[in-house]
Amino acid sequence: MSLYRTELRRLVKRRFTRYMTLLGLLVLAAVVVGVFFSNQKIDATAHARAERQAEQQYQEQVRYSEQERASCERDKAAGVNADRYPPDCAMISPPPREAFEARWFLPSTFDFRKSFTFTLIPFAAILALVGFVVGASFVGAEWNSGGMMNLLLWRPKRLTVLLNKLAALLTGVFAVTVSAGLLWFGGFWLVAMFRGSTAKMTSGAWQSFALTGLRGLVLVLAVTTVGFALASLGRHTAMALGGVVAVMVVGQFGLGILLEMAGTRFAQAWLLPTYALAWMQKKVTLEDWDACNATFTGECKPDTLDITWQQSSALFAVGVVVILGAALWAMRRRDIS
Structure with missing residues (x-):
């Protein structure tokens, strides 16, 4: 039997995978319902x-x-x-x-052309969180229960086993994300029909939606890979969850407060959420109001710093390669016990 198919079946049959996926989909559905009832068609x-x-x-x-x-x-x-x-x-x-x-x-109304792109940001964030937790649990539970050792007795090629697990995980997350994305689009299209407007939809708008959705898919897969690699590196699900808590609470909030206290210019340029947002929006412009550039009209304009999706892609690519590479190296070098 194919190792990849075996791992894919194992992923689908895990109760934690089903419950976590269902929870993520319910949250997405709640967002659509909330937007539906908070908007109305303007006549x-x-x-x-x-x-x-x-x-x-x-x-x-x-x-x-x-x-x-x-x-x-x-x-x-x-x-x-x-x-x-x-x-x-x-x-x-x-x-x-x-x-x-x-x-x-005028009451709030949902203009599909103007607003749908912004809905893809929470969509990607929620599914990235689901993918991270499911990915960490998928391999972490194997290490914790001893299933990884038993599997390696049957298939002793360590890297092959780990990479097949990762491939099966990414396949499942890809399928869920694409399916949920189609439902997300359909849900907001209905919101726009009954509680807003679908006017002025051009080919350029459709292309923009497709590219933003593609970037969201890549972000979900990247975060899932990081969760999988961290849990494999620490041989426990808690390694991934503890690592992300440490990074976000200590490394992000603590660092943000420290940079603000130190008066660092463009402090948000040191925080990961800024680059995730830039990846989804293509660009984030940071402003420094402490630096006033007076115009000929006397208006004060702040200094600005642009964070682009190219910069974000480079940062995330390096992060994924380093963390996944460390997990593969540890799998190859360390004893299985």
């Missing part, structure tokens, strides 16, 4: 209501300005509260009517 009635609210807001500002101007004239005549008002009470006037735009009062 002529909603536009008319928004226009009335804008007019009401404007009239309230007119009345408030008239009251303040009357108070100004009264206090100035009495010679009190002179520092509370401008030199000329006529300067107190309401904002222009065009300052109150009806679109500010």
Whole structure:
């Protein structure tokens, strides 16, 4: 029997894999349902209501300005509260009517073309977490229960065994991610149809969605590989889970606080979530407001630093290669006991 097929069946039949996958899918479904009920389709009635609210807001500002101007004239005549008002009470006037735009009062609506890309970020994050935990448990449980030693008695080629396990794991995660991605797309398409808009969908928009989804898939597979490699390296699921907790809590939050206290410019450039976000969005622009670059109009513009998806890909590729390489080296060199 093929080792790869055996490992794939073992992965599918594990209860932890099924429960963790089901939990991840339920969370994704909850997100879609939440977005559905928090948005609504904007029709002529909603536009008319928004226009009335804008007019009401404007009239309230007119009345408030008239009251303040009357108070100004009264206090100035009495010679009190002179520092509370401008030199000329006529300067107190309401904002222009065009300052109150009806679109500010429109309810939230889901525009598929503008919003779907941003939904792929939590989608990738949730499935990456599921993949990490499932990957760590898949190989960690084998080490902890002694199943790895028994398997190596049947197939003594260590690297072949480990790589077949990894291949089976990535196949399963790939299938779940692609299937969930199609359901995610279908769910938000329905949200847009009934609670928003599907207008202005061009070939460029579809291509952008496809590329962002592909980057999300790669991120999920990379994080799954890291979880698998860490658990194999430590020969226990807790090694992977403890490692990620240490990195995120100590290495990220602690480092972030330390960099902020030290006044480091672009402190977020040292944090992994920034690069994950840049990978999904293609670019993240960090701003340093402590450095003020005055323009010819007197406007203050901060210094900026761009983190691109190319930089993120290089960082993640090196990380995956180093961690997986260490796991393979340890598998080859260390005693199996």
